[in-house]
Amino acid sequence: MTEAGPAPYVVLSILGLLSTEEWQAVSLSVIVAVTAVASSLPFGIALGWLMARRDFPGKSVLETAINLPLVLPPVVTGYLLLVVLGRKGWLGGFLERWLDVRIVFTWKAAALASAVMAFPLMVRAIRLAFSAVDPRLELAARTLGAGPVDTFFSVSLPLARHGVLAGALLAFGRSMGEFGATIMVAGNIPGETRTIPLQIYGALESPGGMERAAMLVVVAILVSVGALATGEALERRGRAKLAAKR
Amino acid sequence: MSRLFFHCEHRYPGGFRLDAAFELEEGVTALFGPSGCGKSTILAIIAGVLRPERGMVRLGDRVLIDTSRGIDVPPEKRRVGIVFQDHLLFPHLSVEGNLRFGLKRGASRAIDLGRVVDVLELHGMLHRSPQTLSGGERQRVALGRALLRGPELLLMDEPLAALDAKLKDQILRYLAQSFVEWRVPTLFVSHDPADTRRIASRIIVMDAGRVERIEEPMSRETGLPGTGKTAEEG
Numbered sequence: 001m002t003e004a005g006p007a008p009y010v011v012l013s014i015l016g017l018l019s020t021e022e023w024q025a026v027s028l029s030v031i032v033a034v035t036a037v038a039s040s041l042p043f044g045i046a047l048g049w050l051m052a053r054r055d056f057p058g059k060s061v062l063e064t065a066i067n068l069p070l071v072l073p074p075v076v077t078g079y080l081l082l083v084v085l086g087r088k089g090w091l092g093g094f095l096e097r098w099l100d101v102r103i104v105f106t107w108k109a110a111a112l113a114s115a116v117m118a119f120p121l122m123v124r125a126i127r128l129a130f131s132a133v134d135p136r137l138e139l140a141a142r143t144l145g146a147g148p149v150d151t152f153f154s155v156s157l158p159l160a161r162h163g164v165l166a167g168a169l170l171a172f173g174r175s176m177g178e179f180g181a182t183i184m185v186a187g188n189i190p191g192e193t194r195t196i197p198l199q200i201y202g203a204l205e206s207p208g209g210m211e212r213a214a215m216l217v218v219v220a221i222l223v224s225v226g227a228l229a230t231g232e233a234l235e236r237r238g239r240a241k242l243a244a245k246r
Numbered sequence: 247m248s249r250l251f252f253h254c255e256h257r258y259p260g261g262f263r264l265d266a267a268f269e270l271e272e273g274v275t276a277l278f279g280p281s282g283c284g285k286s287t288i289l290a291i292i293a294g295v296l297r298p299e300r301g302m303v304r305l306g307d308r309v310l311i312d313t314s315r316g317i318d319v320p321p322e323k324r325r326v327g328i329v330f331q332d333h334l335l336f337p338h339l340s341v342e343g344n345l346r347f348g349l350k351r352g353a354s355r356a357i358d359l360g361r362v363v364d365v366l367e368l369h370g371m372l373h374r375s376p377q378t379l380s381g382g383e384r385q386r387v388a389l390g391r392a393l394l395r396g397p398e399l400l401l402m403d404e405p406l407a408a409l410d411a412k413l414k415d416q417i418l419r420y421l422a423q424s425f426v427e428w429r430v431p432t433l434f435v436s437h438d439p440a441d442t443r444r445i446a447s448r449i450i451v452m453d454a455g456r457v458e459r460i461e462e463p464m465s466r467e468t469g470l471p472g473t474g475k476t477a478e479e480g
Contacts, residue, residue, distance in 0.1 A: 145353075
């Protein structure tokens, strides 16, 4: 993150009331949340569809595993991620030895922690959306020559798009607020892994912290409202497109 | 060789048992019988959306399903068109998008979109959303969509149910024109004896999951004589 250069943050801090470090936290939060949502969305869609449309042995076990981050203390989830992704963890060790990639205590770990924590919310919304699609429309598509994959992309997914968007927005919001798992697996490194919640927590420990924290709270609210408004706008555009056909 | 050979058995959890056998030739055939006698189950088995417990379905020289040999052709490869009772138009596509759905996926015989639009009089509604159409309009779009796939057999589930007399006459006219224009062998389900006699050149009378008898009236609307016979008289 720091290699990107401090220039944009300087510009932003001149424009507003936040310090360069605080702006870094804001932009890092957005980058982490967008990365978390973008990288987990394909898996969220696949699992949401699977849970809505298929019965298979072990379905309830899979469902429990997906929902686990919802009920576990975030710090526990963070600890488990650290065990798996740490230098001595089976995945972390493999990545570092063979691909020279280090995850823990980088912004990638913050994105991964956010993705894991937000995943249950994303899958839940997408699953509901697929459940609401009339399965007979999928059968109709099959009789018209569309194979299973074609049917998914031409009928099921377009009809579930509102739920997919809602799931992505929920996950974005959850990622913006992620704290416990992030601090365990990514630490609290300014400009690298210090997101808005960590910055707010840190601000409270310094003199005049309440005021600094208040600024960040306002920014956090603005970013979240902006995300919701974007979702609304996309939704409206979709509806307008459909209405134009009438 | 007959156009369609059907002999399947299927048991539902509630205890209802379908055990029906018949053959179809060209023309328009009706599956007639009271509600719950297994008519729609037969359509679902032929279209490939329901797998029977036991049996065989052959269309022309292609076996669509044969449980004893483990053959089960997926619905997208069967070249069987189906018009569902509630039409099942894709709500996220325009009327034209619906019509082109099967066409884009390699119609098995060339049926011209323009001609379908002409015969079924769909001109004014191509860019509309299916949600804005009346029941009769939806019926025509669903028929056009199934025809444009270029099916070797067309199945229709209660095409005239829930229509008032005027609309029924109108739809009958469109159906008759389509049969005359494209001559797709058609099997439709009905529980109304008057409707059945108006469209079909052959009637398979069903009761309690079995074929009772086959009737062969001359259809007044389509004028297509039938030559059906039953493989197993119920």
